[in-house]
Amino acid sequence: MRMIQPDFRIEIDHEKCRKCGRCVFNCGFGALKLRDRVIPEPERCAGCHRCVSFCPEQAITVELNPLAFRPNENWTPGHIKAIYKQAETAGILLTGMGNDKPYLNINDHLLLDACQVTNPSIDPLREPMELRTYLGRRQDRLEFNRENGKWSIKTPEPKLLKVEVPILFAPMSYGSISYNAFQALCLAAKELDTLMYTGEGGLPKELYAYGDHIILQVASGRFGVHPEYLNVGAGVQIKIGQGAKPGIGGHLPAEKIPQHISRTRMIPEGTDALSPAPQHDIYSIEDLRMLIYALKEASGYKPVCVKIAAVHNVAAIASGILRAGADQVYLDGFRGGTGAAPFITRDHLGIPIEVAVAVVDQRLREEGIRHLGTIVAAGSVRSAADAVKLIALGADAVAIGTAALLAMGCHLCQKCHTGNCSWGIATQRAELVRRLDPEWAADRLVNLVRGWEHEIKEVMGAMGINAIESLRGNRERLRGLGLDSETLKILGVKPAGAPMG
């Protein structure tokens, strides 16, 4: 007897199939076998479409297994299947990628403004349209000197990181993703003149050359952290939490720790890499301050970023982080992705990034400390529109993780934690990793960001704004549609139909 039925059904059109075996070879999950003909083993299928994409005869169809439970709005097939699994294993159920539950998506309920008559719109193909963004701590005012009739800056220059487009690559550790995927991110960040975050898996020595475009993470497991590492990057990021799994640590299974990962992470080969839930030297905000300054000292005073999951008290926490000396606060919303997380954590903890950005930006302004640091927003930035809305709510820049993986070929099958990624992204199996050509993947990342860049410029032009700083925190150009009044108040956004005011 089999209690748990497969999620997908694989149909092979044997009329078309020439038994070339390409699908069998390509499936990282072993869901297809070649005997006298191709035999599907649907219980292994992740729905990643690798076989479909590579079948030269278009002979494969993958569809949802139409297994019919008696309709029940309360006991969904998801709940029922989960119970079967737990009744069998007594375990925590794991998954990958971000929250897929149908919670209200605030970005989908925000609309942007445009110019008509009283204010000319701008054509970004003919006129300058500026997206350049500086990240980091700055003064709240400047003082000037005058010598020989020329003005110069009296106040010393702050150390800021420059990006030509306010779209960064979110931290995805080397280990959770393959070397080739990681390298593609490095190549793309350099090409785009933007930044990527490493995640907690350290940085392979061969990629030190891209350091100027990399913010290096120090997380609770301290994997791959050593003095040279701290000094090769553009900045350092302390990871407190992650949107997909706030309050819990990380677990990279032993299967994903071959020799090169073990060397970079500085842990034995083939052992589980467990990151504790808290950083054991940070039990309070004053402890965080000590680590921030320790890392500044160790890195030659590079900017320090603190990454937190968006939780209920995020505004006060972010304020404390900047007051503790951080230059950047990275907010990760509850829809953010992950390489592996318990279902319960991924699907039920945290708050939306839109809300987090709004309350943090507002709180920092009320306290008069908005200049102390940059807000980077992440946690399911699915499109240029999401990016624009988050920036208008108050973020300085956004970071993309899932979107970047999709650009490299990911099909959101949510099986990253298995290490069998057929697309060579979330795996360490050499035969799968080598499928991903880093340059091909980097090109696609660059294309994606360039495409978004054009789109952002297009809507800025429509809004009559030619510099991103005039969009940042400009909630006047947003309107809510179908959001309740309390949410609108928290967002600082008026309902659609309300005039300027």
Added chain:
Amino acid sequence: MRSECGYDLGMRNPCGCGITSFLSARRRMFGGELIVRSLHNMVERGNGLGAGYAGYGIYPERKDHYALHLMYEDEQCRQSTEDYLRLYFRIFEAEPIPTRLVASIDSPPIFFRYFVLPKEDALETDWTEPAWDEFVMSRVTEVNSKIPGAFVLSSGKNMGVFKGVGFPLEIGEFFRLDEYQGYCWIGHSRFPTNTPGWWGGAHPFTMLDTAVVHNGEISSYGINRRYVEMFGYRCTMMTDSEVVAYLIDLLHRKHKIPLQLIPAILASEFWKNIDLMESEMKKLHESIRQVYGSALLNGPFAIVVGHRDGMFGLADRVKLRPMIAAKKDDVLYIASEESAIREICSEPDSVWMPRAGELVSGSYEEVQQ
């Protein structure tokens, strides 16, 4: 929106407008009728829903006192405002602002002016001029945001604002501008695209000695407003232009940013130009944009700003609104149209079209003080 003040009209009016101004560097006195004539010449740029003037040098006998021009909805808010003012200020003179009956102006608000100095006991710590200014700014903001139906139209020294709903000629007539003499005058006629018939919404907008007339629409208003509010200002006049006055007061008075650098903030250089500058200059503009990005006025604008030491004009970084300047002897003219200047100065020595983001500035010759 100002629900607490009974003005819950829920809109902030963008508008097309006409602006004109002149300043005599030698502080020669000119009657207010001159600025009215100049502005009237551009009557087509307004629609009769707002006109206003600022005159500098109009109160020579009270030049060391803050001249508060107040607008009241009714007698009751005058009472409560005067109670408030008495708490914080020594009032040297208080009187209604003289007005004339003008047929087309129906039920205007009440206008009063007060010549005041901060009370010594109200100002506990610092007894210097910057501290007085800061004190006055806070009180003005409080009146505007907390007392229903009362609005401070201007609060500078030896200057005053006269504005309301009507055509330029009518407002000049109503406030009897022909009876004032000043060395710098600024005028504005308004073409609001929605009308609340709201007297406070006419230009100029002020804070202390700074008076701003603005032709344009501020695409960055949302962030500009949130930025000045971080420093204690409150936008209460239901017009985006108001924020410009606060920005300039903040930058020039509080942050002591030299006038010459104000354009680099309000109408920043483009990065493509900054990248080509020599290193010192590059650092200057880079730092300005890094620190004052939220003060960049995006969208089309032409502004003329009167201030303690003179007057300046500025157009946006791509110059989407007209602005022309002229000079005759010691007098600098800035206006939306050349016709407005020629109306009161038929043969200027020079006339020129300032470029995008270029500062046109006139200041007083110190010897005359």
